[in-house]
Amino acid sequence: MAMETGVIRRWLKRPGDTVAVGEPLLEIETDKVTMEVEAEASGTLLAALHPEGATVPVTETVAWLGQPGETPPAVTTRPSSSPSPAVRIEDENADEDDQAATRPSSSLSSSPAPARAPDGRVPATPAARRLARERGLDLARVTPSHPDGALRLRDVAPLAARRVTPLARALAAEAGLDPLALDGSGCGGKVTAADITRAVAGRPRRVPLSGMRRLIAERMALSRREIPDATLALSADVTDLFAWRERRKRAGGSVPSVNDAVLYAVAAALAEFPFLNATFEQGEILCWPDVNLGVAVAVDNGLVVPVLRGAQRLTLDALSDLARDTVAQARAGKLPPDAYLGGTFTVTNLGMLGIAHFTPIINPPQTAILGVCAAEERPVRRGGRTVWRTSLPLCLTHDHRVIDGALGAAFLNRVKKSLENWRSP
Amino acid sequence: MREITYAQAIREALAEELRRDPAVFFMGEDVAAYGGAFGVSAGLLAEFGPERIRDTPISEAAIMGAAVGAAMTGLRPVVEIMFSDFVSCCFDGLCNQAAKTRYMFGGQTAMPLVVRAPAGSGTGAAGQHSQSPEAWICNVPGLKVVAPSTPHDAKGLLKAAIRDDNPVVFLEQKLLYRTKGEVPEADYTVPLGQAACRRDGRHLTVLTYGRMVARCLEAAERLAAEDGAEAEVLDLRTLVPLDREAVIASARKTGRVLIVHEACQTGGFGGELAAVVAGSDAFFYLDAPVRRLCGADTPIPYNPTLEASVVPTTDSIAAALRDLLR
Secondary structure, three states, X not given: OOOOEEEEEEEOOOOOOEEOOOOEEEEEEOOOOEEEEEOOOXXXXXXXXXXXXXXXXXXXXXXXXXXXXXXXXXXXXXOXXXXXXXXXXXXOOOOHHHHHHHOOOOOOXXXXXXXXXXXXXXXXXXXXXXXXXXXXXXXXXXXXXXXXXXXXXXXXHHHHHHOEOHHHXXXXXXXXXXXXXXXXXXXXXXXXXXXXXXXXXXXXXXXXXXXXXXXXXXXXXXXXXXXXXXXXXXXXXXXXXXXXXXXXXXXXXXXXXXXXXXXXXXXXXXXXOOOOOEEEEOOEEEEOOOOOEEEOEEEOOEEEOOEEOOHHHOOXXXXXXXXXXXXXXXXXXXXXXXXXXXXXXXXXXXXXXXXXXXXXXXXXXXXXXXXXXXXXXXXXXXXXXXXXXXXEEEEEEEEOXXXXXXXXXXXXXXXXXXXXXXXXX | OOEEEHHHHHHHHHHHHHHHOOOEEEEEOOOOOOOOOOOOOOOHHHHHHHHHXXXXXXXXXXXXXXXXXXXXXXXXXXXXXXXXXXXXXXXXXXXXXXXXXXXXXXXXXXXXXXXXXXXXXXXXXXXXXXXXXXXXXXXXXXOEEEOOXXXXXXXXXXXXXXXXXXXXXXXXXXXXXXXXXXOOOOXXXXXXXXXXXXXXXXXXXXXXXXXXXXXXXHHHHHHHHHHOOOEEEEEOOEEEOOOHHHHHXXXXXXXXXXXXEEEEOOOOHHHHHHHHHHOOHHHHHOOOXXXXXXXXXXXXXXXXXXXXXXXXXXXXXXXXXXXXXO
């Protein structure tokens, strides 16, 4: 949508007229609007180079301002309305001698070359220097307007304001990029959105860590750094459990989920395996009397683990209700901070995502975590026949400082047994 | 509100403080029977008597010595040095005694002493009676220096000076004595050390004081009318202690500073002002070199045409403002 040409609708001043800064000079029409172009300097209009109605590429000189009686330079504009390249940066491609010959006296709005001290430094006021520093502008590319040759704020300010489109500025801020460090491809070197897009292509998007993400990162790294963990996997035959759930569904009312059943079986097993319902803190193993089950809950851009307290004392239905409420509140972000403290074991479930096997990471200072995978139908040999059974893979990661493989396996088999010999609790 | 002259405002301040505090007394050459060389103290002798309104011998050294002794022993002397040029005759009393005593005696004595001194050119009084000696005095730590520009400030600042426990040099420009302005009849003071913004502006700042304030305001109005540029005019009122915050804030706001004083430029107070601006964070906002417009580095001439030409005028101030805005 960049403007490449404009139509001169009307000249508001005639050659010979006196013009003050800010006075409307002509009316131009773009694809979208008609607007007035204001004089950028005071003086006399020496020449209007295009007739009304002409289509003129942007950056083309359309008029000369100067002192009365001055002769405008010999003009070599391309013909109006020609399909020539729309953007032409003057001064940079032109031959220098030619420029000098055609340039009007210095009182014209066309400015003298940047002044330089003999040592190459550019004289500028502190204010101009400050703005250039803040915006990353090279003062050597700015042309002074004051007769003493030192750059003023007014020389630098338009560049600082003009060189970046608002969209480009916003995109650059998003990408953490200094737009003024880029070469602009827009009109008069303006940095456009396309320049930013080009510059950031292939670059990673930098995402600052949220508080939750930082906490997860710290705790997971701590776990992997400090805990020599091992993961044991087996599958439980949950055909009877599934059948029981079907019967409960037909009876109506709320039905505990497969995960609730796992929580229930785990709570019961933990009551018998104190080293798994434990924490390892400062060289000591603390075996906790209560089973405080952490339940991993995925939330937007993260993970939280609210705790179900005294889980071993609850009936299946009570545990199921508590788990459902707690998870819902955790997702809504409504749990108080202490609802996440004091867990003694964690259950994490990726079954609903179809995961067949994974190695959960222990939530320190706990000593183990159980991962629940997706149940699947499997053919099993029984009594010389092949039957289809429902199988639930379980993965236990344990802290080998506290729990050896045999103990972990015993615990996992205890859970498996509960799930397989499912009786309506 | 009623309008009175700058001279009347000073007389009112003196009379009110003489009535308010029996420790206050006034002395100088021809101040009692004659009413002062410029008539400032006319009528005070009749009300307060020869004990408190005292004519002195023609010896500034004696006047200053007596004032220092009186101040150290509990009185609050106000002295008039007939022309401020003559402070050079009592420099020891002023600079070595009055300015130092509180410091060197560890604060065991106060020095509530006011030196009133008519200053400035424009009266055809030539080189020895027309100087603006504020830079001499500002360079002596221990002395406060006041240079009011209006009758209101002259009264309020003089009352504040008399109530101050430190020596204060009160410079009254002679050409201001007959200027009129609104002055409250109720008791009030103007605190030392506070500048007054006489005109708001965003394009450049004029730092000035004394009788140059009026000329700067005229030039600023001309600039606004003819060039559409708004000059901020800051009347310093007190040179020591200087309202640095006001100076820095205004310079920072406008980015261009013109300093105007009647006193000659070399070693003048304007250099101090320029350094305050350049040494502050206002420096980073300066968009032009700080400029001084001061009296010429020459004794004030007797020839009236020459006399008028050696100090800043409304024309020369307006030209300097325009130049600063280029």
